[in-house]
Amino acid sequence: xNAAYTSKRKRKTLEDSYxxxxxxxxxxxxxxxxxxxxxxxxxxxxxxxxxxxLDKAFEEWAYKDVPFPIESNQTISQPYTVAFQTxxxxxxxxxxxxxxGTGSGYQACVLAHMGAKVYSIERQQKLYQITNQFxxxxxxxxxxxxxxxxxxxxxRFAPFDKILVTAGASYVPDALIQQLxxxxxxxxxxxxxxxxxxxxxxxxxxxxxxENFGDFxxxxxxxxxx
Ligand code: SAH
Numbered sequence: 516x517n518a519a520y521t522s523k524r525k526r527k528t529l530e531d532s533y534x535x536x537x538x539x540x541x542x543x544x545x546x547x548x549x550x551x552x553x554x555x556x557x558x559x560x561x562x563x564x565x566x567x568x569l570d571k572a573f574e575e576w577a578y579k580d581v582p583f584p585i586e587s588n589q590t591i592s593q594p595y596t597v598a599f600q601t602x603x604x605x606x607x608x609x610x611x612x613x614x615x616g617t618g619s620g621y622q623a624c625v626l627a628h629m630g631a632k633v634y635s636i637e638r639q640q641k642l643y644q645i646t647n648q649f650x651x652x653x654x655x656x657x658x659x660x661x662x663x664x665x666x667x668x669x670x671r672f673a674p675f676d677k678i679l680v681t682a683g684a685s686y687v688p689d690a691l692i693q694q695l696x697x698x699x700x701x702x703x704x705x706x707x708x709x710x711x712x713x714x715x716x717x718x719x720x721x722x723x724x725x726e727n728f729g730d731f732x733x734x735x736x737x738x739x740x741x
Contacts, residue, residue: 529653531564538578539565545580546598553602559628560598565591567653568619587639590734591619592681603702603714603728604677606631613672613694615665616681616736620646623658626679633658634672636665639741664739668694675699683710683733692717704733 543561551557566577568591576583582593592600601622606612608630614623617637627633635658637643643662650658661669665680666688673694680691680703691701695717704710712728 529564529567531567535564535566535574535578542578542580542594546595549580549595551595551598551602553598553606555606555629556598556601556625559601559625560594563621563624563628564653565594565621567649568621585619585642586645587642589618589639589642591621592733596731597622597625599728600679600681600702600712601625601629603712604679604700606677610676611672611674612677612679613669613675614679614681615668615691617646617660618642618681620650620655620658620660622679622681623660624650624653624655627655627658631677634661634669634675635659636661636663636669638662638664638737638739662740665736666690666738670694678702680704680736681733682736683707683731684736687713687715692723704731708732 539561543557566574569577569583580594582590585591606629610631612626612631612633614635617623617635623633623635640662647660650656668690674696675694676696676699678691678695678701683704685707687703687705695701697717697719699717701715704712709730709732712731714726716724718724
């Protein structure tokens with residue numbers, strides 16, 4: 516891993532220029548062309564300075580539609596994947612949402628920008644700490660970050676309207692279905708090498724409906740805290 520990736524996003528200044536805004540508008544245009552129609556998700560991507568989430572040396576990469584390495588050998592998901600997963604959730608203002616796999620915190624900010632009340636779990640202590648210090652600096656101190664194993668969800672803050680998993684799971688954890696409200700939705704990529712993007716709707720206390728939205732590739736959903 517390149518040493519630059521492990522730096523702690525300690526920028527002296529967080530500068531968002533017209534040039535950055537222009538790059539964001541271009542990225543939003545690309546996402547629209549690729550079929551994303553969720554207006555609130557696109558507005559969040561247009562507003563949130565994604566380059567703040569990467570090391571300064573890589574800021575040109577922030578607005579390309581590609582995943583990118585961050586601290587602790589993890590990645591910030593590709594903007595298309597963020598937009599696609601977010602759209603599948605049909606976020607409404609006030610939704611209580613649990614994200615699993617905080618990583619850089621970017622996806623959590625997109626959900627919060629759309630008016631969701633966001634809880635997000637990370638298993639890697641170092642990433643949790645960096646992101647927990649960073650989000651208040653960019654105005655997202657209202658996102659509740661938790662250090663823990665996402666396979667168990669968060670019993671403490673359940674039930675949720677929506678749950679979003681941003682790592683590739685080998686199976687659907689029961690705890691996550693249990694922690695959904697009836698009519699709640701879980702979006703989770705499932706598979707060992709390549710993942711199928713599943714949207715699971717809890718239609719009653721003991722019944723779910725599963726839809727498959729095709730192949731994606733994520734970093735693995737691992738057990739335990741690191
Ligand atoms: N949503 C992130 C992308 C994260 S990549 C973003 O917007 O930047 C996936 C993240 O899931 C990694 O940070 C990884 O450490 C985390 N992860 C993997 N398994 C996990 C688990 N069991 N519980 C919580 N987080 C987990």
